[in-house]
Amino acid sequence: MIEHDEARLLLADLIVPGLSDPGRGAALRAHVAVCGSCRQDVGELQRIDEIMREAGPIPEPSADLEARVLDAVIAAARRPAPTRLWSNLTALRVAAAGALTLAATAGVAALMDGSGGGFRPDTSKALAGSPDWRGATGTLAVGTLRGSPAIRIELQGVPGPATGATYQVWVGTREARIALGMIEPDSAGHAEAVLPLPTGAVGFPGLWVTNEPDDGDPAWTRDWIVRSTA
Amino acid sequence: MSADTTDGELLARIGRGDEEAFTLLWRRLSGPVLALGRRMLGDDAAAEDVAQDTFATIWRAAATFDPERGAPLAWVFTIARNAARDTARRRRLTVVGEPPELADDADGPSEIVAIESERFHVHAAVASLAPRAREVIELAYYGGLTQVEIAARIDVPLGTVKTRTRNALALLARSLDRVEVR
Numbered sequence: 001m002i003e004h005d006e007a008r009l010l011l012a013d014l015i016v017p018g019l020s021d022p023g024r025g026a027a028l029r030a031h032v033a034v035c036g037s038c039r040q041d042v043g044e045l046q047r048i049d050e051i052m053r054e055a056g057p058i059p060e061p062s063a064d065l066e067a068r069v070l071d072a073v074i075a076a077a078r079r080p081a082p083t084r085l086w087s088n089l090t091a092l093r094v095a096a097a098g099a100l101t102l103a104a105t106a107g108v109a110a111l112m113d114g115s116g117g118g119f120r121p122d123t124s125k126a127l128a129g130s131p132d133w134r135g136a137t138g139t140l141a142v143g144t145l146r147g148s149p150a151i152r153i154e155l156q157g158v159p160g161p162a163t164g165a166t167y168q169v170w171v172g173t174r175e176a177r178i179a180l181g182m183i184e185p186d187s188a189g190h191a192e193a194v195l196p197l198p199t200g201a202v203g204f205p206g207l208w209v210t211n212e213p214d215d216g217d218p219a220w221t222r223d224w225i226v227r228s229t230a
Numbered sequence: 231m232s233a234d235t236t237d238g239e240l241l242a243r244i245g246r247g248d249e250e251a252f253t254l255l256w257r258r259l260s261g262p263v264l265a266l267g268r269r270m271l272g273d274d275a276a277a278e279d280v281a282q283d284t285f286a287t288i289w290r291a292a293a294t295f296d297p298e299r300g301a302p303l304a305w306v307f308t309i310a311r312n313a314a315r316d317t318a319r320r321r322r323l324t325v326v327g328e329p330p331e332l333a334d335d336a337d338g339p340s341e342i343v344a345i346e347s348e349r350f351h352v353h354a355a356v357a358s359l360a361p362r363a364r365e366v367i368e369l370a371y372y373g374g375l376t377q378v379e380i381a382a383r384i385d386v387p388l389g390t391v392k393t394r395t396r397n398a399l400a401l402l403a404r405s406l407d408r409v410e411v412r
Contacts, residue, residue: 012399016370018377019392044403048352052402055349057372058261058357059268065278069256072282073289074249124294126287126312131320137283139291156290 002027007038015045119145119152119194127207127226133158135189138226140207142197149197151180153209158185158225161211168212169195170220171204177220183209233358237302245293252289260285262353263310266346270314271323279321283313307350311343348406355405363398366391 002010002024010028013020020028032038061069120143127138135157142151153169161167161184169180178201185191197204207228210220235254243251263284267277287309295305318325356364369380377395381388 009396009400012396015399016377016395019395021392041403044406045399047348047406048399048402051349051352052356052367052371055265055269055353057265057368058353059264059277061256061260061264061278061281065281066256066260069260069282069285070253073252073286121294126309126316128316128319131322134320137287137316139287154290156286 002031004031004035004038007031007035008041011038011041012045014042015049119143119150121152125228127153127155127209127228129157129226130224132223133225136225138209140228145194145196149202150194151197151207152192152194153183153207154193155183155185155189155191155209155226157189158191158209159189160185160187164213166212167191167225168210168220169193170208170210171197171201171206173205177206177208179220233360237306237354238297241288241292241295241302241305244289245295252285255288256285258357259306259354261357262350263306265353266307266310266350267314267317269346269349270311270325271318271321272326273321273323276317276321276323279317280310280313283317284310287313303351303354304347307347310350311346351405352402355402359398359401363394363401366394367398367402370395 007028010020010024011032013025013028014032032042119141121141122143124139124141127140129136129138136155137157138153138155140151140153142149144150151171158167166182167184169183170177171180172178178198180195180197180201181193183191183193208220209225209227211223211225212221235251237255237258240251240255240258244255260281263281264277267280268274271277271280284306288306291309295302315325317323356367359367365384366380369375369383370377373380375383377391378388381391384391
């Protein structure tokens, strides 16, 4: 016989070959056969054993990768804090379609204080970067600003727009969308914006940040930098 | 700050811009994130992109981590999985086990996510073991050595190797209790 307290320390012996001391295996198995708690623990150990074999070894990151990550991330943190966007809220691009169109104006008016303070996120998700804008990433949070629907967008790895171009934020669908305004990264490729959401755009199915010529044309180029995965 | 500092404490410090905490979390979780990237994408270079993007996001977003909404490892797992999917799009790779038409689906097949979450949590638990415990586990599982061979390899008594193995496996089993799939 083997006591429970001793048995529970030896349960791995039933999983790993060569772990059990001679003569103890039979007594351990006999205990487990009548002990529900130990049977459950053995089940977990079996699962660990399976996962260890399936998952394979843990790779060691190369020194080069470690240097890249630590240097890039920490160097970025030591740069001056990014400036807020909305430095140039000129043309509001409104797409042609639907009820979403007219609601945009109210959103822009609310933006004019230029501050994202007070934004309260409810949900957050990563934005997908375009293959054509390698390194561009972003996050989208949906929540409220002073009690009204709003979104917060944060971009990383996005170079500043070329001369005569701007980056536009759109919500809606590919067929019917509104432009919420422009977003402008700082020299570190970082941008952050809190945008009031027009009533007609609440629950929007998709979001894009696109590269657009700064010509007031309400059409979009579809040269997207990041987009939501919805 | 030490090896005993929890992942949640590290994230809280990172959220305040603590570079030492970030380095410690990198040393602790970069291997499991790389392994996840390799499994999902089947490509070592792409897995490095996943690790880089994951930790860039952690640095940027740690201040938003809310422990009341989920466990730290589950949060990191979600970031890493999203980074893998984004990397797959950029490099035009297929995420292993996911049909291409699901590439835009934020969740993917739940059973695949659950399995990967378990593997990630167990790898993270292995990476957090004390060095001596991790050594015997890795020699047993990845080195293919018997307990006797491990004792000879690291030059410690067989009984000590067995005790370390049993204790390590018990710790790893507890990591399954912390698995969350979001």
